[in-house]
Amino acid sequence: xxxxxxxxxxxxxxxxxxxTLRCLDSVxxxxxxxxKVIVVDNNSNDNSVEVLSQNTNKFTLLTNTTNLGYxxxxxxxxxxxxxxxxxxxxxxxxxxxxxxxxxxxxxxYMETNKGVGIAGPCICDFNDRDKIQSVGANINLFTxxxxxxxxxxxxxxxxxxTLSVDYLGGACFVARTExxxxxxxxxxxYFLFFEETEFCLKAKxxxxxxxxxxxxxxxxxxxxxxxxYKGLSYFFLNRNxxxxxxxxxxxxxxxxxxxxxxxxxxxxxxxxxxPISIFKTYLAGLRADISNIDMEEVNKFFR
Numbered sequence: 001x002x003x004x005x006x007x008x009x010x011x012x013x014x015x016x017x018x019x020t021l022r023c024l025d026s027v028x029x030x031x032x033x034x035x036k037v038i039v040v041d042n043n044s045n046d047n048s049v050e051v052l053s054q055n056t057n058k059f060t061l062l063t064n065t066t067n068l069g070y071x072x073x074x075x076x077x078x079x080x081x082x083x084x085x086x087x088x089x090x091x092x093x094x095x096x097x098x099x100x101x102x103x104x105x106x107x108x109y110m111e112t113n114k115g116v117g118i119a120g121p122c123i124c125d126f127n128d129r130d131k132i133q134s135v136g137a138n139i140n141l142f143t144x145x146x147x148x149x150x151x152x153x154x155x156x157x158x159x160x161x162t163l164s165v166d167y168l169g170g171a172c173f174v175a176r177t178e179x180x181x182x183x184x185x186x187x188x189x190y191f192l193f194f195e196e197t198e199f200c201l202k203a204k205x206x207x208x209x210x211x212x213x214x215x216x217x218x219x220x221x222x223x224x225x226x227x228x229y230k231g232l233s234y235f236f237l238n239r240n241x242x243x244x245x246x247x248x249x250x251x252x253x254x255x256x257x258x259x260x261x262x263x264x265x266x267x268x269x270x271x272x273x274x275p276i277s278i279f280k281t282y283l284a285g286l287r288a289d290i291s292n293i294d295m296e297e298v299n300k301f302f303r
Contacts, residue, residue, distance in 0.1 A: 005087035010077030017048040042073040069191035095221040105216035117208025120168035121216035136165030170196035194240040242285025
């Protein structure tokens with residue numbers, strides 16, 4: 001009898017089956033022996049479904065008929081997983097490569113530390129593998145940002161095996177099923193960016209600890225799919241920062257945030273030469289329905 005807890009790994013694909021297959025090559029060779037893989041195709045318009053269907057003896061392929069964003073796509077996989085009673089669900093970006101023991105190290109830690117609701121690996125750069133992209137972050141509701149720990153520092157200089165954080169990046173995190181039952185699925189109204197920030201914040205507020213298990217390691221290409229669509233990342237990073245604050249901050253946070261944002265924006269315009277159109281993204285965030293996705297706004301980037 002297999003005593004290791006059952007883990008479902010959810011991988012989202014959108015017009016990037018080559019990345020997904022590369023990711024699967026590493027995932028299907030990990031040393032953990034009680035896991036299942038779900039690939040969710042988020043309404044790709046290339047031949048992703050046809051290609052991925054050739055390998056469904058190794059994983060379950062789910063297909064969406066509409067692309068409603070990162071959270072919705074992953075939630076399809078999470079809902080499927082939860083029907084099969086796993087102890088854990090792992091969300092994994094398709095533009096990563098994992099080390100063979102990445103999952104066993106995380107699950108071992110979570111099994112020993114039952115107060116940890118969400119844990120993640122150290123995320124390193126895909127090309128420069130000693131450079132850290134993320135070991136988690138602390139969420140600052142006065143600035144509306146998740147302040148990254150260890151970014152761009154050498155992995156070889158990392159001394160802490162575990163780090164307590166407020167936020168773990170969506171490239172990879174592992175959550176107990178109890179977390180989803182307590183706080184629900186990943187919020188879908190953002191379409192892209194800040195959805196995992198809110199999910200982590202809600203988990204923290206519900207009393208779950210979030211930990212980066214630093215000796216677990218994956219390698220991330222960073223926005224390999226998103227970069228194909230001009231302006232998409234810039235718009236939603238700025239818009240959704242406003243939406244995130246509207247949904248999660250208290251009044252005193254919002255007052256400080258408004259002042260901070262104005263000063264920051266002036267600095268960005270003068271130092272980084274960002275266009276005045278940045279204010280349009282803020283206005284979009286102020287006008288946004290904070291409970292629903294505006295697909296008309298989204299579709300402007302996919303025409």
